[in-house]
Amino acid sequence: MQTVFILNGPNLNLLGKRQPEIYGRETLADVEAACRELADNFGLGLRFMQSNAEHQIIDWIHEAREAAAGIIINPGAFTHTSIAILDALNAFEGPVLEVHISNVHKRESFRHHSYVSLRADGVMAGFGVEGYALATRRMATLLRSG
Numbered sequence: 001m002q003t004v005f006i007l008n009g010p011n012l013n014l015l016g017k018r019q020p021e022i023y024g025r026e027t028l029a030d031v032e033a034a035c036r037e038l039a040d041n042f043g044l045g046l047r048f049m050q051s052n053a054e055h056q057i058i059d060w061i062h063e064a065r066e067a068a069a070g071i072i073i074n075p076g077a078f079t080h081t082s083i084a085i086l087d088a089l090n091a092f093e094g095p096v097l098e099v100h101i102s103n104v105h106k107r108e109s110f111r112h113h114s115y116v117s118l119r120a121d122g123v124m125a126g127f128g129v130e131g132y133a134l135a136t137r138r139m140a141t142l143l144r145s146g
Helices: 028-041 054-067 076-080 083-090 130-145
Strands: 003-008 045-050 070-074 096-100 122-125
Touching (some): 003 054, 003 130, 028 045, 028 130, 054 083, 070 083, 070 130, 122 130
Parallel strands (some): 070 096
């Protein structure tokens, strides 16, 4: 069974509580449950993780090199700042999909740039938490065809 890591960056532990007008009312646990159900349907294993610490996300990406076939990542604010996360993703050989709950291109200009997009094989932005499901479906397709 192929395993997919779903990595979540800073403040996503507050999903459902923090700015629900932007991010919705569903929690990260709700997102995880939906992704697990989809992953099971596609015969994929899933590790779903969240950290507010950049180094922890980098360590998980390093771990994925040996333990995961693909990475789905919502790096939160690290999207716009972390060359270190980009470098770690560049050392990962499988597919990488980037997810953003809000449409970052309709928000503040500093959110328009993503270091992660320089490595990502696809980007979902503005689909709400449904973007995670879309990314999980796409990852299953990429892993089947690869």
